Amino acid sequence: MFYHRPQCLVMTGYPNSRPALLHLVHAFTKNVGLMICGHVRTGSRRPNFKDLSNDQTRYQRWLLKNETKAFYTPVFAEDMRQGTQYLLQAAGLGRLRPNTLVIGYKSDWRDGDMMNVETYIHMIQ
Incomplete structure (x- = not known):
């Protein structure tokens, strides 16, 4: 017999900014699947990997404190689509x-910027 074990990459940004999305995914990964909270940090400035490491520690603690079995994984990328592919x-x-x-x-x-909408659509494809 085969049981599906969902291994989910959830594009949450900072996990505390999307609690409803976390609760939804936690409901069907609870104790049988994996949840990774992905966060794509974009920007034209030079990436600061120390900030990325500090964020990883801070939000992993936040997930543990809120009893959410998940891993927080931030990345730097030029845009959301590229960052999602990296993750x-x-x-x-x-x-x-x-x-x-x-x-x-x-x-x-x-109402938003059409380039952001296009990036969102390409993430889905």
């Missing part, structure tokens, strides 16, 4: 690699 390629190990990408609904797609 899908590098996150996890062996059978504990993400097989499901979970992203939040883009509610400002009508």
Whole structure:
């Protein structure tokens, strides 16, 4: 008999900014699957890897304190699509690699910058 074990990469940004998305994914990965909270940091300035490491420590503690079994994984990238690809390629190990990408609904797609909407659509494709 085969049981599906969801291994989810959840694009949360900072985990405390998307608690509803975390609770949703935690509901179907609870004790049988993997949840990785992905955060893509973009910007034209030079990446500060010390900040990235500090964020990783801070938000991993936040996840533990809130009893959410997940890993927080931040990356630097030029845009969200590229960062998502980096996370899908590098996150996890062996059978504990993400097989499901979970992203939040883009509610400002009508009013927002069309380049951001296009990037969001390409992430889904």
